[in-house]
Amino acid sequence: MANDPRMMGYLMRALSAEMAAVQQYLTQASLTAMWQLGAHSSRFRRDAEEELGHAQRLIERMLVLGIPSNGTQLPPIRPGRTLEEMLLIDRDLEIEVIRLYEEAAHYCARVRAAETQILFASLLQEELGHLSDLDHLLTEIQQGATS
Numbered sequence: 007m008a009n010d011p012r013m014m015g016y017l018m019r020a021l022s023a024e025m026a027a028v029q030q031y032l033t034q035a036s037l038t039a040m041w042q043l044g045a046h047s048s049r050f051r052r053d054a055e056e057e058l059g060h061a062q063r064l065i066e067r068m069l070v071l072g073i074p075s076n077g078t079q080l081p082p083i084r085p086g087r088t089l090e091e092m093l094l095i096d097r098d099l100e101i102e103v104i105r106l107y108e109e110a111a112h113y114c115a116r117v118r119a120a121e122t123q124i125l126f127a128s129l130l131q132e133e134l135g136h137l138s139d140l141d142h143l144l145t146e147i148q149q150g151a152t153s
């Protein structure tokens with residue numbers, strides 16, 4: 007059970023997605039700092055730290071299961087050329103990871119891998135929160151209320 011190959015696959019894909027998000031948000035934090043958008047830069051930095059925390063929780067779970075803490079492959083970075091474009095790209099990224107966590111949590115429930123299911127379900131809730139923050143911010147920006 008611990009080494010169910012499909013569950014291992016979900017953990018590895020999840021770790022890749024979280025590491026890719028760290029890379030994405032750190033790049034956006036640096037770019038927005040260069041554009042003098044200090045508040046947005048700090049927000050991207052906090053997002054990167056949150057995703058790093060997710061990566062660590064996945065790594066801990068993989069170590070407990072005796073799985074090497076490898077991601078599979080990092081996708082190329084897509085920072086965006088404007089703040090709005092950045093947020094739209096990030097929205098897609100979050101939706102992708104939400105789909106992955108939904109599928110992974112569902113699969114773990116089916117094979118009764120309770121601990122891993124709890125982790126995926128908890129990460130899913132956090133990414134849903136992240137998506138709703140992004141949507142809120144996008145609405146503000148599209149209405150011209152940028153900070």
Ligand SMILES: [Fe+2]
Pocket residue numbers: 024027056057060133
């Ligand atoms: Fe995450």
Ligand SMILES: [Fe+2]
Pocket residue numbers: 027057100132133136
């Ligand atoms: Fe996220």
